[in-house]
Amino acid sequence: xxxxxxxxxxxxxxxxxxxxxxxxxxxxxxxxxxxxxxxxxxxxxxxxxxxxxxxxxxxxxxxxxxxxxxxxxxxxxxxxxxxxxxxxxxxxxxxxxxxxxxxxxxxxxxxxxxxxxxxxxxxxxxxxxxxxxxxxxxxxxxxxxxxxxxxxxxxxxxxxxxxxxxxxxxxxxxxxxxxxxxxxxxxxxxxxxxxxxxxxxxxxxxxxxxxxxxxxxxxxxxxxxxxxxxxxxxxxxxxxxxxxxxxxxxxxxxxxxxxxxxxxxxxx
Numbered sequence: 001x002x003x004x005x006x007x008x009x010x011x012x013x014x015x016x017x018x019x020x021x022x023x024x025x026x027x028x029x030x031x032x033x034x035x036x037x038x039x040x041x042x043x044x045x046x047x048x049x050x051x052x053x054x055x056x057x058x059x060x061x062x063x064x065x066x067x068x069x070x071x072x073x074x075x076x077x078x079x080x081x082x083x084x085x086x087x088x089x090x091x092x093x094x095x096x097x098x099x100x101x102x103x104x105x106x107x108x109x110x111x112x113x114x115x116x117x118x119x120x121x122x123x124x125x126x127x128x129x130x131x132x133x134x135x136x137x138x139x140x141x142x143x144x145x146x147x148x149x150x151x152x153x154x155x156x157x158x159x160x161x162x163x164x165x166x167x168x169x170x171x172x173x174x175x176x177x178x179x180x181x182x183x184x185x186x187x188x189x190x191x192x193x194x195x196x197x198x199x200x201x202x203x204x205x206x207x208x209x210x211x212x213x214x215x216x217x218x219x220x221x222x223x224x225x226x227x228x229x230x231x232x233x234x235x236x237x238x239x240x241x242x243x244x245x246x247x248x249x250x251x252x253x254x255x256x257x258x259x260x261x262x263x264x265x266x267x268x
Contacts, residue, residue, distance in 0.1 A: 015041040016077065017174060017206055018063055023072035025058055032058050033069070034230030040174075045200055045207040047221030049214075049252065054227045056210040057101070060176045063208070064096055065089045094122060097167035097175040097205075101182055103159040105151040105166075111138070112147030115166045122170065137165040140202070141195055157188035164195060174206040175199065181213045189216060196220045214253055226252065 018040040025033040032055040040046050048056045061067040062074050065081060074082040076092050084092070105114050115134045119125050125133060138144055141161040151159060160180065167175055177196065181189035193216050199205055200220075211217055217224055217238075224241045226234040226249055234241055234249050241249065251258055 015043075016075070017042045017044075018208070019075040020059075020062070021073045021075070023062065023069045023074060025055070025062070025067065025069050031230045035072070036227075036230075036232065038225065038232060038235070040206070040208055042173075042206055043204070044223055045196070045209065045221055046223040046225060047209045047211060047217040048225050048227060049211065049217055050227035051252070052212075055230060056227055057178055059227070060098070060178055060208065060210055063176060064093055064098055094118075094170050095173045097170070097172035099160070099164050099167045099175065099177045099180055101179040103151075103163040105159060105163055107151050109151075110147060111143070111149045111151070111154075111162050114151070114162060115169050118166065118169050124170075133169060134165075137169055138162075140168070140199070141165045142191075155188075156183055157191060160184070160188075160192055161195065164192075164199075168199060168203065168205070171203070172205060174208065177207060177209040177211070179211055180209065181211065181216050186215075189213065190219075192216075193219045214255075228252075 016039050020036050020038045023033050023036045032053075036059070048059060050056055058067060062069060062082065063076070065084065065086075068082050072082075073080055076095070079092065081089065081092055106117070109117070112134050115137055116130045119130045119133060134147060135144075138146060141164050143158065143161050143165065146162070151162070154162065180192050180196070184192065196207060196209065197220055200207060207220075209217070209220060221238060224234070224236060224238055225232060226241070228248055233246055234244050236244065241253070244250065248258075
């Protein structure tokens with residue numbers, strides 16, 4: 001792991017929710033994760049930042065078992081999960097909510113059917129309990145009485161909120177957010193940010209948020225982690241990131257092109 005600033009918050013092993021130990025992942029010649037070691041703690045909202053293609057979404061996919069590392073280990077609480085079968089992963093996945101970047105709603109199902117899908121799949125509630133849970137989760141995200149609507153009738157922001165209601169349907173320990181504000185205007189983006197904060201407060205759910213949106217990162221995150229070149233170059237609280245000495249971090253915060261890119265442009 002990269003050296004971390006003094007502002008980085010340390011946590012005891014008993015707080016550990018998700019842990020990566022020396023995880024390597026590459027696709028062909030592209031190295032995406034280069035020996036990542038990181039611990040996500042219970043109760044945190046951790047935001048993972050970095051340029052496109054730097055491994056942020058790949059990190060999330062390792063947590064839910066959609067990808068396996070080339071080497072290294074991934075743990076959920078005290079259980080190693082990177083070597084589990086699909087069947088063995090099932091009880092772990094029940095404890096993880098996932099908000100996909102493009103919402104990933106089933107277009108052929110109503111809003112209510114979308115949210116009840118994980119509940120029915122796991123068969124853990126009666127029909128009336130499922131109906132009540134769906135209504136409760138829709139109310140949480142400000143989408144009351146929309147059970148009968150189809151995804152095609154919803155705006156982009158509404159689709160995100162329905163997808164978030166589905167992500168929390170099973171009362172997860174942690175919610176993974178993959179670019180939750182992508183494609184939304186600043187006002188709708190802030191609605192999603194407020195929902196992330198609300199769910200953290202009301203459900204006491206941990207969160208890992210992958211985003212390019214610095215306004216969102218600073219608003220929702222109590223821990224900010226920056227990936228670049230397959231490695232962690234910063235891991236600190238919001239104030240620590242703002243004051244971070246690495247010029248790559250400062251360029252990313254400011255949204256400023258690096259000198260190499262600028263030179264290449266001016267040569268054209």
